[in-house]
Amino acid sequence: MSIVIHHLTFAYTEGGKRLAPTLKDLDFTIEEGEFLGIIGHTGSGKSTFVQHLNGLLTAEKNMVLVDGHDVFEKAERRKVRELVGMVFQYPEYQLFADTVKEDIAFGPRNMKLPEDEIESRVANAMRLVGLDYDRFADRSPFELSGGERRRAAIAGVLSMHPKYLVLDEPMAGLDPIGRTEILDLLETLRRDSGCTIIMISHSMDDIASHATKVLVLDHGEVSMYDRPQVVFSHVETLERFGLSVPSITKLCFEMNARGVQIPTSICTEEAFFTWLNEVKRNA
C-alpha cells in the first residue's frame, strides 16, 4: 500500500478569487516503509503539500489516495486521518487537556476506541517518546518543559497508531539532544512498527542521515524525487533553489574543486568514512 499523488494541483482562494497555484502537477508515489524527507525554501509549498495527505486541504477528486482512500471524499476522511498522523510545527501549542494523559488520549477517544485500549495506547505512546508514565501522566501539560511538551504532543499523534506519520519541522527550536531524541524516535518507529515517515526539515544533515528518499519542492513543483545520494549530488541546482547540502557533501564538493577525487554522492559521515578507509586500503 502507498500514498499516490496523482497530478495534484492546488491553489488557495482569497475573497472568492483563486490565487496562483501553490502546488503544480505533483505526481509521484510514497511507498510504505520509506523515510521521506521534504526540502524546499520558504514558500515552496511544503506545508501546503503535506496538508493534502490527510485531507486538511483538498484539491480535486482522485488526486491524493492514501491506501486507496481518496482524501477528497468526506466519507473517507475519518479513515484517512487515522492512517496519516500529522505533527505540525511547534506541536506543543496544540496541547489543551488538564493532564498529559488526557491530551494524549484525545486522538484515540475521537477514534471511539474502548477505554482499556485507549489506556494502553497512551502508556505505550508515552514510553515511545520517553516520558515516564508515573511521573508525567497526571501532570498538566503546561507545567512541562519545552522539550517534554513537544514529546507529549507527538505522543498525542502516535497514540492514534498512524501508518504514515507526517512531521512539519519536528525539531524546530529544540536543542541538539532534543533533536537527536526526536530523530531516534522516528527511526525506532520505522523499524519497529513499520511506520512510514514523511518529514519536512531545513536540516540537510538530518535528512541525509535518515531519509531513504528526498523530495525537493521549488515554487510548488517537484524538482527532484530520488535517493538522498542522488539528490544531494546536485549541489549547484540545490543552491540555485536557495537550499544547502549536507555539510559532508559540501566538504566533498570543495575537496573536488581543489583536485581531490571524491564522489559527490557522499552525504553521510558513514559513507565518508567508508570511502576514506577504501582510499587508505588502496594506498
Place this chain on the structure above:
Amino acid sequence: MRDITLGQFVAGNSFVHKLDPRTKILIMILYIVMTFLVKRIYFFVIPFVYLLAELFLSKISVKYIGRSLKPVRFLLIFMFLLNLFFSRSETETVLWDLGFWKLTLEAIVQSCFLAIRIILLVAGASMLTLTTSPIALTDGIERILTPLKLLHFPAHELAMMMTIALRFIPTLMDESEKIKNAQMARGADFESGNIIRRVKSMIPILIPLFVSSFRKADELATAMESRCYHGGEGRTRMHQLHFTRSDLLAIAATLAIVGILVVLLVVFK
C-alpha cells in the same frame, strides 16, 4: 476565515485622508448630531449631501459604503417592518385596511425615516474608518482623551491597548486556524452533533488559543520593556499630529452646515 477584514481602511491620499484623525472624529460626531437633529424626512437631504461631498472629496468608491452597510441589512429590514406594523400617529391616512392591522401612510414615512437615519449613520461612521488607518485612529482617540488624564484617566494606555488588540487580530486568526488543523488531524470533529457538542468541541481550540495569547502578551511586554517602554509619561511620537488649514476648513464647513440645519429646523417647525 481569511476573508474577514477588520478595520476597513482604504489607503489614499485625498483631502479627507490627509485630515487630522482628531478632525475626522470631531466631524463624525457633528455628522451624527446632524442626523439626530433631523425631525422630518426631507431634511435628511442635508446630511446626505454632506456625505456625498465627503465621499467625493475622499475619492472612495461607493461600493465600500455598500459593503459597510451589508452587515446591518437584517437590522434595517427588521426595523423597517417593525415600524411598519407598530408605529402609531395622531392623524392616520389609511391606505389598506385588513381589520386587525391598517397600513398607514404615516407608518411608511416613519419606517423610511428610521431606515434612512440608520443608513446615514452607518455610512458616515464607515467614512471615518475607511479614510483613517487604525493606528491614526487610536492616535487621534488618545489625543482627544488626553485632557482626561487630569482625572487620572489612562488615555495613553487605552490607546496602546487598542493598537495592540488591532494588531493581534490577524495573528490570532492565523493561530486558531493552525490549532484547528492540528486538532482535526487528531480526529476532532467541529461540524457534527448538536449545539452543546459543538460548543464543547471548541475547547481544544480555545484553550491553546488562550494559552498562546497569554504567552504572546508576555513576550510583547518583555520586548516593549527592553526597548524602555514605560507608559505614556514623557513619550514622544514619530508621527506628530498637526492641525492644518484643511482641518480648520473641514470643521468650519461642518459647523456651518450644522448651523444651517438648526436654522432650517427652527424656521420650518
